[in-house]
Amino acid sequence: MVNPAQILRDSQGRPMFAVLPIAEYERLLEAADEAAALQAYDAYKEAAPETFPDEVAGRLLDGEHPVKVFREHRGMTQSQLAQAAGLKQSYVSQIESGVRTGSVDVLKRIAAALRVDLNDLS
Known part of the structure; x- marks a missing residue:
């Protein structure tokens, strides 16, 4: 399998940028959104705010x-x-x-x- 990311390096060979296929980029965005939503939900539950009928x-x-x-x-x-x-x-x-x-x-x-x-x- 071919590595989906292309690494761009500076003149001294240090990695500077990564170029990803759009599908991989979108998958990473979705994963980050899910992680943020879970973190927000956990913070809400920990705070245990009272709800009213x-x-x-x-x-x-x-x-x-x-x-x-x-x-x-x-x-x-x-x-x-x-x-x-x-x-x-x-x-x-x-x-x-x-x-x-x-x-x-x-x-x-x-x-x-x-x-x-x-x-x-x-």
Whole structure:
């Protein structure tokens, strides 16, 4: 069998370039893509991000307040969330109803209590 690669050398005989048949080049690209995809998948699995049911996503897409959606998903009452975040129940209620927006600090505390990223509440 003939070597599919042609090696081009410099004036001192050191390999500088390899010329491959296009089929071999495309095979190598596919193998690299597969390896990269496997590596990305492994990194994703290692990070073990939480996923949420379709119902949660649907409610968020329908415009329900994320604090309420995630609170109910976690099976918490407003009082329980307020206590976990160091807030008053009425403040949580006002945030969920849109009367108040909550400061970044308050939303961080709520996110921590709900075990979600702060970005999930925006």
